[in-house]
Amino acid sequence: MPKQIDQQIVDDLVSQGIDFVTSVPCKQLAGVLEVIDQTTAIKHVPSNKEDEGMGLCAGAYLGGMRPAIIMQNTALGVVVNTLATLIQFYRMPLPMLISYRGEVGEKVACQVEMALHTKALLAQLHIPTYHFHRPEDVAELPGILAHTQMSKKPTAILTDASFWGAAQ
Amino acid sequence: MIRYDVLKTLLPVLDDSLVVCNIGSPSQELASLADRPGNFYMLGTMGLCSSIGLGLALAQSKPVLAIDGDGSVLTNMATLATIGNNPVGNFVLLIIDNGSYGSTGDQPTYASGKTSLAAVASACGCETVIECTAEETAKVVKDALASDAMTIIVSKCESGNVAVPVIETDPVVIAHRFMAEVAR
Ligand SMILES: [Mg+2]
Numbered sequence: 371m372p373k374q375i376d377q378q379i380v381d382d383l384v385s386q387g388i389d390f391v392t393s394v395p396c397k398q399l400a401g402v403l404e405v406i407d408q409t410t411a412i413k414h415v416p417s418n419k420e421d422e423g424m425g426l427c428a429g430a431y432l433g434g435m436r437p438a439i440i441m442q443n444t445a446l447g448v449v450v451n452t453l454a455t456l457i458q459f460y461r462m463p464l465p466m467l468i469s470y471r472g473e474v475g476e477k478v479a480c481q482v483e484m485a486l487h488t489k490a491l492l493a494q495l496h497i498p499t500y501h502f503h504r505p506e507d508v509a510e511l512p513g514i515l516a517h518t519q520m521s522k523k524p525t526a527i528l529t530d531a532s533f534w535g536a537a538q
Numbered sequence: 539m540i541r542y543d544v545l546k547t548l549l550p551v552l553d554d555s556l557v558v559c560n561i562g563s564p565s566q567e568l569a570s571l572a573d574r575p576g577n578f579y580m581l582g583t584m585g586l587c588s589s590i591g592l593g594l595a596l597a598q599s600k601p602v603l604a605i606d607g608d609g610s611v612l613t614n615m616a617t618l619a620t621i622g623n624n625p626v627g628n629f630v631l632l633i634i635d636n637g638s639y640g641s642t643g644d645q646p647t648y649a650s651g652k653t654s655l656a657a658v659a660s661a662c663g664c665e666t667v668i669e670c671t672a673e674e675t676a677k678v679v680k681d682a683l684a685s686d687a688m689t690i691i692v693s694k695c696e697s698g699n700v701a702v703p704v705i706e707t708d709p710v711v712i713a714h715r716f717m718a719e720v721a722r
Binding site: 390413415416417418419421422423424425426427428429430431432433434435437451452454455456459460461462 | 558578580581582583585586587588589590591592593594595596597598614616617619620624709710712713716717720721
Protein backbone atom coordinates (compact mmCIF):
# COMPACT_ATOMS: atom_id res chain seq x y z
CA MET A 371 0.00 0.00 0.00
CA PRO A 372 1.64 3.25 -1.12
CA LYS A 373 2.24 5.99 1.43
CA GLN A 374 1.65 9.71 1.04
CA ILE A 375 5.37 10.21 0.37
CA ASP A 376 5.18 7.84 -2.61
CA GLN A 377 2.34 9.86 -4.12
CA GLN A 378 4.18 13.11 -3.45
CA ILE A 379 7.33 11.87 -5.21
CA VAL A 380 5.34 10.78 -8.26
CA ASP A 381 3.40 14.07 -8.28
CA ASP A 382 6.74 15.91 -8.31
CA LEU A 383 7.98 13.76 -11.21
CA VAL A 384 4.85 14.58 -13.21
CA SER A 385 4.89 18.28 -12.36
CA GLN A 386 8.50 18.48 -13.57
CA GLY A 387 7.62 16.86 -16.87
CA ILE A 388 8.99 13.36 -16.27
CA ASP A 389 6.93 11.19 -18.61
CA PHE A 390 9.09 8.07 -19.09
CA VAL A 391 10.35 5.89 -16.25
CA THR A 392 12.32 2.69 -16.26
CA SER A 393 13.02 0.70 -13.14
CA VAL A 394 14.62 -2.28 -11.54
CA PRO A 395 12.72 -2.74 -8.29
CA CYS A 396 13.81 -2.33 -4.67
CA LYS A 397 11.64 -3.00 -1.64
CA GLN A 398 12.01 0.60 -0.44
CA LEU A 399 10.76 1.90 -3.81
CA ALA A 400 7.83 -0.50 -4.19
CA GLY A 401 5.27 2.16 -3.21
CA VAL A 402 6.64 4.66 -5.74
CA LEU A 403 6.50 2.03 -8.47
CA GLU A 404 2.93 1.14 -7.53
CA VAL A 405 1.84 4.78 -7.84
CA ILE A 406 3.72 5.15 -11.15
CA ASP A 407 1.81 2.21 -12.57
CA GLN A 408 -1.44 4.03 -11.72
CA THR A 409 -0.20 7.29 -13.27
CA THR A 410 -1.20 7.66 -16.92
CA ALA A 411 1.09 10.68 -17.42
CA ILE A 412 4.12 8.40 -17.02
CA LYS A 413 5.07 5.60 -19.40
CA HIS A 414 6.72 2.90 -17.25
CA VAL A 415 8.93 0.35 -19.00
CA PRO A 416 10.61 -1.95 -16.46
CA SER A 417 14.10 -3.11 -17.41
CA ASN A 418 16.03 -6.21 -16.46
CA LYS A 419 19.26 -4.46 -15.61
CA GLU A 420 20.04 -0.81 -15.02
CA ASP A 421 22.41 -0.32 -17.95
CA GLU A 422 19.70 -1.62 -20.25
CA GLY A 423 17.32 0.82 -18.53
CA MET A 424 19.66 3.74 -19.21
CA GLY A 425 19.66 2.72 -22.88
CA LEU A 426 15.86 2.95 -22.87
CA CYS A 427 16.09 6.36 -21.18
CA ALA A 428 18.63 7.60 -23.74
CA GLY A 429 16.30 6.57 -26.57
CA ALA A 430 13.28 8.16 -24.91
CA TYR A 431 15.24 11.40 -24.41
CA LEU A 432 16.32 11.45 -28.07
CA GLY A 433 12.66 10.93 -28.94
CA GLY A 434 11.61 14.04 -27.01
CA MET A 435 10.54 12.60 -23.67
CA ARG A 436 11.87 13.33 -20.16
CA PRO A 437 13.07 10.04 -18.68
CA ALA A 438 14.01 9.01 -15.15
CA ILE A 439 15.38 5.77 -13.74
CA ILE A 440 14.43 4.15 -10.46
CA MET A 441 17.06 1.77 -9.08
CA GLN A 442 19.02 0.52 -6.09
CA ASN A 443 22.47 1.84 -5.16
CA THR A 444 23.98 -1.61 -5.71
CA ALA A 445 23.32 -1.01 -9.42
CA LEU A 446 25.99 1.71 -9.52
CA GLY A 447 28.31 -1.25 -9.97
CA VAL A 448 26.48 -2.01 -13.21
CA VAL A 449 26.13 1.42 -14.81
CA VAL A 450 29.51 3.17 -14.53
CA ASN A 451 30.38 2.68 -18.20
CA THR A 452 26.88 3.59 -19.37
CA LEU A 453 26.85 6.80 -17.33
CA ALA A 454 30.28 7.83 -18.66
CA THR A 455 30.01 6.83 -22.32
CA LEU A 456 26.30 7.36 -23.02
CA ILE A 457 24.50 9.63 -20.57
CA GLN A 458 27.42 11.97 -19.83
CA PHE A 459 29.23 11.73 -23.19
CA TYR A 460 26.11 12.79 -25.15
CA ARG A 461 24.98 15.19 -22.36
CA MET A 462 21.62 13.71 -21.48
CA PRO A 463 19.62 14.72 -18.39
CA LEU A 464 18.78 11.69 -16.26
CA PRO A 465 17.48 11.83 -12.69
CA MET A 466 18.26 8.60 -10.85
CA LEU A 467 15.91 7.97 -7.94
CA ILE A 468 18.01 5.57 -5.89
CA SER A 469 17.18 3.39 -2.95
CA TYR A 470 20.21 3.89 -0.68
CA ARG A 471 20.44 0.47 0.88
CA GLY A 472 23.04 -0.38 3.51
CA GLU A 473 22.65 2.71 5.68
CA VAL A 474 21.56 2.78 9.36
CA GLY A 475 18.42 0.69 9.73
CA GLU A 476 19.54 -1.87 7.14
CA LYS A 477 18.87 -5.50 8.01
CA VAL A 478 20.93 -7.18 5.29
CA ALA A 479 24.67 -6.98 6.01
CA CYS A 480 25.71 -7.47 2.39
CA GLN A 481 23.93 -4.23 1.43
CA VAL A 482 26.42 -2.29 3.54
CA GLU A 483 29.23 -3.30 1.19
CA MET A 484 27.93 -1.25 -1.77
CA ALA A 485 26.70 1.52 0.53
CA LEU A 486 30.38 2.07 1.37
CA HIS A 487 31.13 2.77 -2.30
CA THR A 488 27.96 4.64 -3.27
CA LYS A 489 28.93 8.26 -2.64
CA ALA A 490 32.55 7.62 -3.66
CA LEU A 491 31.46 6.26 -7.04
CA LEU A 492 29.06 9.15 -7.60
CA ALA A 493 31.74 11.67 -6.62
CA GLN A 494 34.29 9.98 -8.91
CA LEU A 495 31.78 10.28 -11.78
CA HIS A 496 31.13 13.99 -10.96
CA ILE A 497 27.41 13.29 -10.58
CA PRO A 498 25.42 15.87 -8.57
CA THR A 499 24.24 13.88 -5.56
CA TYR A 500 21.43 14.59 -3.10
CA HIS A 501 20.74 12.53 0.01
CA PHE A 502 17.22 12.32 1.46
CA HIS A 503 17.65 11.33 5.12
CA ARG A 504 14.63 13.00 6.76
CA PRO A 505 11.11 13.05 5.30
CA GLU A 506 11.18 16.83 4.87
CA ASP A 507 14.21 16.49 2.54
CA VAL A 508 11.75 15.44 -0.18
CA ALA A 509 10.86 19.13 -0.58
CA GLU A 510 14.08 19.47 -2.61
CA LEU A 511 12.90 17.05 -5.31
CA PRO A 512 11.23 19.51 -7.74
CA GLY A 513 14.31 21.73 -7.68
CA ILE A 514 16.64 18.77 -8.26
CA LEU A 515 14.56 17.61 -11.22
CA ALA A 516 14.60 21.09 -12.77
CA HIS A 517 18.35 21.33 -12.15
CA THR A 518 18.84 18.00 -13.92
CA GLN A 519 17.12 19.25 -17.09
CA MET A 520 18.91 22.60 -17.00
CA SER A 521 22.38 21.06 -16.61
CA LYS A 522 21.75 18.04 -18.91
CA LYS A 523 23.49 15.73 -16.47
CA PRO A 524 22.67 12.55 -14.64
CA THR A 525 21.82 13.32 -11.02
CA ALA A 526 21.52 10.96 -8.05
CA ILE A 527 18.80 11.18 -5.41
CA LEU A 528 19.75 8.81 -2.60
CA THR A 529 16.87 7.80 -0.33
CA ASP A 530 17.90 5.90 2.80
CA ALA A 531 16.14 3.69 5.35
CA SER A 532 15.69 6.56 7.83
CA PHE A 533 13.91 8.59 5.16
CA TRP A 534 11.54 5.78 4.22
CA GLY A 535 11.07 4.66 7.84
CA ALA A 536 9.97 8.08 9.09
CA ALA A 537 8.01 9.17 6.02
CA GLN A 538 4.22 9.08 6.17
CA MET B 539 28.29 -10.44 -48.25
CA ILE B 540 29.79 -8.85 -45.16
CA ARG B 541 28.14 -6.20 -42.93
CA TYR B 542 29.39 -3.33 -45.12
CA ASP B 543 27.67 -4.83 -48.15
CA VAL B 544 24.42 -5.27 -46.21
CA LEU B 545 24.55 -1.67 -44.99
CA LYS B 546 25.07 -0.48 -48.57
CA THR B 547 21.91 -2.30 -49.72
CA LEU B 548 19.94 -0.68 -46.87
CA LEU B 549 20.60 2.92 -47.92
CA PRO B 550 17.78 3.14 -50.51
CA VAL B 551 15.17 1.74 -48.08
CA LEU B 552 15.89 4.00 -45.09
CA ASP B 553 13.81 6.99 -46.34
CA ASP B 554 13.18 9.19 -43.31
CA SER B 555 13.52 6.38 -40.78
CA LEU B 556 15.45 7.12 -37.64
CA VAL B 557 18.49 4.85 -37.37
CA VAL B 558 20.28 3.87 -34.17
CA CYS B 559 23.55 2.17 -35.07
CA ASN B 560 25.73 -0.16 -33.04
CA ILE B 561 29.13 0.88 -31.67
CA GLY B 562 32.39 0.46 -33.57
CA SER B 563 32.65 -0.81 -37.14
CA PRO B 564 28.88 -0.72 -37.86
CA SER B 565 28.56 3.00 -37.04
CA GLN B 566 31.85 3.83 -38.77
CA GLU B 567 30.85 1.94 -41.91
CA LEU B 568 27.38 3.52 -41.99
CA ALA B 569 28.78 7.01 -41.44
CA SER B 570 31.27 6.57 -44.29
CA LEU B 571 28.60 5.15 -46.63
CA ALA B 572 25.93 7.80 -46.01
CA ASP B 573 26.04 10.19 -43.09
CA ARG B 574 22.61 11.68 -42.33
CA PRO B 575 21.13 13.62 -39.39
CA GLY B 576 18.69 10.77 -38.76
CA ASN B 577 21.58 8.46 -37.84
CA PHE B 578 22.42 8.12 -34.16
CA TYR B 579 25.92 6.68 -33.92
CA MET B 580 26.90 4.90 -30.75
CA LEU B 581 30.45 5.85 -29.84
CA GLY B 582 30.60 3.73 -26.70
CA THR B 583 28.46 1.53 -24.45
CA MET B 584 28.51 -1.98 -25.94
CA GLY B 585 25.13 -3.68 -26.04
CA LEU B 586 22.62 -0.86 -25.73
CA CYS B 587 21.72 -0.19 -29.38
CA SER B 588 18.48 -2.18 -29.21
CA SER B 589 17.52 -0.53 -25.90
CA ILE B 590 18.08 2.97 -27.28
CA GLY B 591 16.07 2.01 -30.35
CA LEU B 592 13.15 0.71 -28.31
CA GLY B 593 13.10 3.80 -26.06
CA LEU B 594 13.14 6.01 -29.16
CA ALA B 595 10.31 4.09 -30.82
CA LEU B 596 8.19 4.26 -27.67
CA ALA B 597 8.77 8.01 -27.36
CA GLN B 598 7.71 9.15 -30.83
CA SER B 599 5.91 7.90 -33.93
CA LYS B 600 8.50 7.93 -36.76
CA PRO B 601 9.81 4.54 -37.88
CA VAL B 602 12.93 3.44 -36.01
CA LEU B 603 15.55 1.00 -37.29
CA ALA B 604 18.08 -0.19 -34.74
CA ILE B 605 21.06 -1.74 -36.54
CA ASP B 606 22.58 -4.03 -33.98
CA GLY B 607 24.98 -6.98 -34.04
CA ASP B 608 25.06 -10.52 -32.72
CA GLY B 609 27.82 -9.80 -30.21
CA SER B 610 26.05 -6.70 -28.95
CA VAL B 611 22.72 -8.49 -28.48
CA LEU B 612 24.47 -11.33 -26.65
CA THR B 613 25.96 -8.71 -24.29
CA ASN B 614 22.49 -7.37 -23.45
CA MET B 615 20.34 -10.42 -24.22
CA ALA B 616 17.61 -9.49 -21.71
CA THR B 617 16.79 -6.63 -24.08
CA LEU B 618 14.84 -9.15 -26.15
CA ALA B 619 12.50 -9.80 -23.20
CA THR B 620 11.92 -6.07 -22.75
CA ILE B 621 11.28 -5.66 -26.47
CA GLY B 622 8.99 -8.70 -26.60
CA ASN B 623 6.90 -7.42 -23.71
CA ASN B 624 6.68 -3.82 -24.95
CA PRO B 625 5.79 -4.18 -28.62
CA VAL B 626 5.58 -0.97 -30.61
CA GLY B 627 4.70 -0.96 -34.29
CA ASN B 628 7.27 1.61 -35.46
CA PHE B 629 10.25 -0.41 -34.19
CA VAL B 630 12.43 -2.66 -36.29
CA LEU B 631 15.46 -4.35 -34.75
CA LEU B 632 17.93 -5.55 -37.36
CA ILE B 633 20.54 -7.88 -35.91
CA ILE B 634 23.37 -8.18 -38.41
CA ASP B 635 24.58 -11.63 -37.41
CA ASN B 636 28.05 -12.23 -38.76
CA GLY B 637 28.82 -14.69 -35.99
CA SER B 638 31.71 -12.60 -34.71
CA TYR B 639 32.80 -9.63 -32.64
CA GLY B 640 33.66 -7.59 -35.74
CA SER B 641 35.09 -4.48 -34.10
CA THR B 642 37.58 -6.35 -31.94
CA GLY B 643 39.19 -8.69 -34.46
CA ASP B 644 36.42 -11.04 -35.60
CA GLN B 645 36.53 -13.39 -32.62
CA PRO B 646 33.61 -15.86 -32.88
CA THR B 647 30.45 -15.23 -30.85
CA TYR B 648 28.18 -17.96 -29.51
CA ALA B 649 25.75 -16.98 -32.28
CA SER B 650 28.19 -18.72 -34.64
CA GLY B 651 27.88 -21.81 -32.43
CA LYS B 652 24.77 -23.35 -30.93
CA THR B 653 22.84 -20.15 -30.14
CA SER B 654 20.02 -18.90 -32.39
CA LEU B 655 19.19 -15.26 -31.67
CA ALA B 656 15.99 -15.63 -33.73
CA ALA B 657 14.88 -18.46 -31.44
CA VAL B 658 15.80 -16.42 -28.36
CA ALA B 659 13.79 -13.46 -29.66
CA SER B 660 10.77 -15.69 -30.25
CA ALA B 661 11.09 -17.27 -26.82
CA CYS B 662 11.25 -13.76 -25.32
CA GLY B 663 7.82 -12.96 -26.75
CA CYS B 664 8.74 -11.12 -29.94
CA GLU B 665 5.91 -12.03 -32.30
CA THR B 666 7.39 -11.17 -35.69
CA VAL B 667 10.89 -12.59 -36.04
CA ILE B 668 12.46 -13.10 -39.46
CA GLU B 669 15.78 -14.77 -40.13
CA CYS B 670 17.06 -13.99 -43.62
CA THR B 671 20.15 -14.05 -45.79
CA ALA B 672 22.34 -11.02 -46.29
CA GLU B 673 21.03 -10.71 -49.84
CA GLU B 674 17.37 -10.67 -48.67
CA THR B 675 17.93 -8.15 -45.89
CA ALA B 676 17.09 -4.84 -47.63
CA LYS B 677 13.74 -6.15 -48.87
CA VAL B 678 12.85 -7.56 -45.45
CA VAL B 679 13.82 -4.28 -43.74
CA LYS B 680 11.83 -2.22 -46.26
CA ASP B 681 8.70 -4.30 -45.65
CA ALA B 682 9.18 -4.24 -41.88
CA LEU B 683 9.56 -0.45 -41.78
CA ALA B 684 6.36 -0.10 -43.81
CA SER B 685 4.37 -2.53 -41.64
CA ASP B 686 2.61 -1.86 -38.35
CA ALA B 687 4.16 -4.92 -36.71
CA MET B 688 7.26 -4.62 -34.56
CA THR B 689 9.80 -6.81 -36.33
CA ILE B 690 13.05 -8.48 -35.28
CA ILE B 691 15.27 -9.37 -38.24
CA VAL B 692 18.31 -11.62 -37.97
CA SER B 693 20.42 -11.14 -41.08
CA LYS B 694 22.98 -13.91 -41.52
CA CYS B 695 26.09 -12.57 -43.21
CA GLU B 696 29.80 -13.23 -43.42
CA SER B 697 32.33 -11.96 -40.95
CA GLY B 698 34.53 -9.06 -41.96
CA ASN B 699 35.00 -5.30 -41.82
CA VAL B 700 35.99 -2.51 -44.18
CA ALA B 701 38.72 -0.07 -43.19
CA VAL B 702 36.95 3.25 -42.63
CA PRO B 703 37.81 6.21 -40.40
CA VAL B 704 36.60 6.50 -36.81
CA ILE B 705 33.75 8.97 -36.24
CA GLU B 706 35.11 12.32 -35.16
CA THR B 707 31.77 14.11 -34.90
CA ASP B 708 31.24 15.28 -31.34
CA PRO B 709 28.66 13.18 -29.47
CA VAL B 710 26.74 16.31 -28.48
CA VAL B 711 26.52 17.25 -32.16
CA ILE B 712 25.32 13.75 -33.07
CA ALA B 713 22.59 13.92 -30.43
CA HIS B 714 21.62 17.52 -31.22
CA ARG B 715 21.17 17.06 -34.96
CA PHE B 716 19.40 13.74 -34.38
CA MET B 717 16.91 15.34 -31.99
CA ALA B 718 16.27 18.12 -34.52
CA GLU B 719 15.52 15.42 -37.09
CA VAL B 720 13.12 13.72 -34.67
CA ALA B 721 11.30 17.01 -34.13
CA ARG B 722 11.22 17.92 -37.83
MG1 LIG C 1 28.94 -9.49 -35.04
